[in-house]
Amino acid sequence: MNPRRSSLTLSVLLALALTLISAMQVSCAKSAGPLPGDSVSADGGVTLSPPRMSTAPRTQEAREPRESLGAIESRVFPPELIMDHQGELGIEQAQRDALVKEVEQSQAEMVHLSFDLQAEKEKLVKVLDADHVDEARSREAAARLMERENKVKASNLAMLVRVKNLLTPAQQKKLRTLRDGPAASSVLDAGR
Numbered sequence: 452m453n454p455r456r457s458s459l460t461l462s463v464l465l466a467l468a469l470t471l472i473s474a475m476q477v478s479c480a481k482s483a484g485p486l487p488g489d490s491v492s493a494d495g496g497v498t499l500s501p502p503r504m505s506t507a508p509r510t511q512e513a514r515e516p517r518e519s520l521g522a523i524e525s526r527v528f529p530p531e532l533i534m535d536h537q538g539e540l541g542i543e544q545a546q547r548d549a550l551v552k553e554v555e556q557s558q559a560e561m562v563h564l565s566f567d568l569q570a571e572k573e574k575l576v577k578v579l580d581a582d583h584v585d586e587a588r589s590r591e592a593a594a595r596l597m598e599r600e601n602k603v604k605a606s607n608l609a610m611l612v613r614v615k616n617l618l619t620p621a622q623q624k625k626l627r628t629l630r631d632g633p634a635a636s637s638v639l640d641a642g643r
Contacts, residue, residue, distance in 0.1 A: 520631070527611035528618070528626050530554050536629055540622045549617050557610035564603050571596040 530550060533540065537547065575592040578584065615623065 523608070525631070527608075527615050528623070528630070529611070530614055532626060532630060533614065533618070536626065539629070540618075540625055542622070546617050550614060553610055553613050553617070557606065560606055561603070564599065564606060568596070568599040568603060571599045 530553070533542065533550060542550075571592070575589065575596050578589045578592045618626070
């Protein structure tokens with residue numbers, strides 16, 4: 452298959468999957484707004500993860516005004532960062548195929564997890580709608596909701612780890628430089 456065509460196919464698949472997940476979550480979010488402590492936002496973003504995947508090319512201005520990454524996020528690489536710089540990184544066809552497979556599997560799993568998460572959120576909202584809230588029931592419903600949130604985070608982190616493991620040390624170093632700048636990359640590399 453032509454590399455440009457397969458790249459376009461990947462972009463279309465990613466866009467469709469993200470649109471489906473986003474539409475599903477937006478429709479569920481209309482009936483129940485965010486709850487205190489939500490770590491999974493209405494657009495499906497998880498606090499643990501770096502910025503959401505986008506198939507639109509990013510400009511230099513879009514990359515600069517960025518919050519600093521946390522301790523976990525600074526040690527993994529979102530697939531879209533790798534896709535944006537695959538030529539500079541020298542991504543081989545086998546790595547590309549494995550990356551596509553990881554993203555597809557992760558998105559499929561995320562759809563199921565998102566449905567479960569929304570179902571638990573709806574249950575908690577229903578408990579909280581009562582004029583007099585049963586504290587024990589609300590605590591149990593909240594625990595189930597947080598369990599689902601943790602599954603979403605764990606799934607996302609596992610995918611990010613698998614993606615990182617597809618990269619060579621040189622590719623990881625180059626990505627850190629591209630993402631964080633030369634100074635930040637050398638600080639992280641010093642600790643290795």
